[in-house]
Amino acid sequence: MPPFSSKPALLSLLAGTLLFTGCHKQDVAVPAPVAPPTRPLTGAERSTVSSANDFAFQAFDKLRTASPAGNMCISPLSISAALTMAYNGADGSTKAAMKQTLGFQPLTDTEINEAYQSLFALLGGLDPQVTFTTGNSIWYGQQYRLQAPFVQANQQYFGATVRPITFGVPAATSTINDWVNTQTRGKIATILNGTTSNDVLYLINALYFKGAWTYRFNPQNTRPAPFYQENGTSANTDFMSLTTGRYRYFRDAQQQVIDLPYGNRRFSMTFVVPQGQSTLASVAARLTRTQLNTWLAAADSTGQELRVPRFKFAYEEGLNGMLRQLGMGEAFTPQANFSRMLDGGPSNLYISEVKHKTYLEVNEEGTEAAAVTSVGMVTTSVPMATLINRPFLFLIREKSSGAILFIGQLVNP
Numbered sequence: 063m064p065p066f067s068s069k070p071a072l073l074s075l076l077a078g079t080l081l082f083t084g085c086h087k088q089d090v091a092v093p094a095p096v097a098p099p100t101r102p103l104t105g106a107e108r109s110t111v112s113s114a115n116d117f118a119f120q121a122f123d124k125l126r127t128a129s130p131a132g133n134m135c136i137s138p139l140s141i142s143a144a145l146t147m148a149y150n151g152a153d154g155s156t157k158a159a160m161k162q163t164l165g166f167q168p169l170t171d172t173e174i175n176e177a178y179q180s181l182f183a184l185l186g187g188l189d190p191q192v193t194f195t196t197g198n199s200i201w202y203g204q205q206y207r208l209q210a211p212f213v214q215a216n217q218q219y220f221g222a223t224v225r226p227i228t229f230g231v232p233a234a235t236s237t238i239n240d241w242v243n244t245q246t247r248g249k250i251a252t253i254l255n256g257t258t259s260n261d262v263l264y265l266i267n268a269l270y271f272k273g274a275w276t277y278r279f280n281p282q283n284t285r286p287a288p289f290y291q292e293n294g295t296s297a298n299t300d301f302m303s304l305t306t307g308r309y310r311y312f313r314d315a316q317q318q319v320i321d322l323p324y325g326n327r328r329f330s331m332t333f334v335v336p337q338g339q340s341t342l343a344s345v346a347a348r349l350t351r352t353q354l355n356t357w358l359a360a361a362d363s364t365g366q367e368l369r370v371p372r373f374k375f376a377y378e379e380g381l382n383g384m385l386r387q388l389g390m391g392e393a394f395t396p397q398a399n400f401s402r403m404l405d406g407g408p409s410n411l412y413i414s415e416v417k418h419k420t421y422l423e424v425n426e427e428g429t430e431a432a433a434v435t436s437v438g439m440v441t442t443s444v445p446m447a448t449l450i451n452r453p454f455l456f457l458i459r460e461k462s463s464g465a466i467l468f469i470g471q472l473v474n475p
Contacts, residue, residue, distance in 0.1 A: 110177035113165030124384040135470030137433030144267040144435035151403030175219035191325030192273040197245040198222040202263035207405040230259035246432035249421040265437040273324035277307025279426035304368040312361035334455040367447040373475035374423040381416040414440040
């Protein structure tokens with residue numbers, strides 16, 4: 063796995079231009095699998111997905127604006143799941159601010175937790191050609207006791223592993239990182255660089271996704287061609303070519319939207335590529351839940367050749383600043399109220415760090431992606447071919463629920 067950069071950059075948009083020409087070996091057409099009917103979402107699930115998606119676009123915008131020139135990928139579902147476990151221990155104005163930031167009004171706590179439980183169960187069983195797993199854990203200093211309702215909620219609804227541990231010794235770091243490595247199937251080996259005796263608990267969510275394209279790219283058609291940066295430079299990269307297959311496509315004067323399905327079409331990767339004089343920033347500024355739905359509703363099915371860069375990268379970022387900007391600032395101060403976490407321990411808990419790591423690989427077979435979010439708590443202290451050859455944005459979505467699993471940008475493949 064490529065090393066994480068210490069100050070990585072953020073997500074990017076897809077772009078289209080006529081690129082290389084030449085003869086390609088034609089793929090053999092394979093009938094597309096048909097997705098079986100799925101149950102409709104409950105009202106609470108729909109509200110939770112909508113809130114999580116709005117949070118996705120807001121978080122993406124803040125992180126992208128802070129560091130616009132690099133590759134970026136976040137899992138809003140992982141971030142919101144980890145923060146919701148922390149939310150189950152919050153109270154007062156801290157809880158209200160977290161609920162506002164995560165968009166949970168007007169749901170009750172039980173409705174929020176039940177929605178995550180049922181949504182994760184739904185996502186894990188929709189497509190035999192897609193693997194989606196999630197794991198949650200709570201690690202707390204063995205000198206503390208956790209309040210029973212906090213533990214019960216996170217075990218019941220998030221299936222959380224809850225374990226005491228001795229912070230400040232190397233074994234604590236390796237134990238937690240081993241759990242992360244297992245949950246992400248080796249794609250993210252670590253989330254913590256170390257712990258200290260001041261640490262009280264860590265709440266961690268891990269997601270893993272692996273999906274095979276509905277129509278595979280023939281590796282024999284993959285060949286190098288220029289990928290054009292917004293600063294006017296270009297560099298050769300390997301472009302995959304889909305010559306037999308179908309995907310949904312929309313184009314206007316500002317952007318192209320390509321929706322490429324996995325497996326039985328429940329999941330897809332959606333590319334949003336600047337068009338003409340549009341920039342990655344200008345397209346990103348228009349990207350909202352409503353706008354994405356409008357573009358996708360206007361998309362038509364096409365079988366024209368599709369050329370996509372093959373890419374792989376890892377991303378790491380602290381989320382404290384972004385979450386403060388979105389309204390959760392109190393949770394990071396000694397004035398925070400997480401009084402529903404510990405039993406008989408210090409009441410001045412606050413969040414010291416929200417850390418996020420992702421891994422993403424897109425190749426001829428499909429996509430493999432993983433994400434980990436940790437919440438640390440302490441006490442006071444359109445041509446012949448559709449071509450994506452410039453920076454672009456991307457999303458991995460489950461289409462029946464609308465849930466956004468990953469969102470990002472590719473600036474340099």
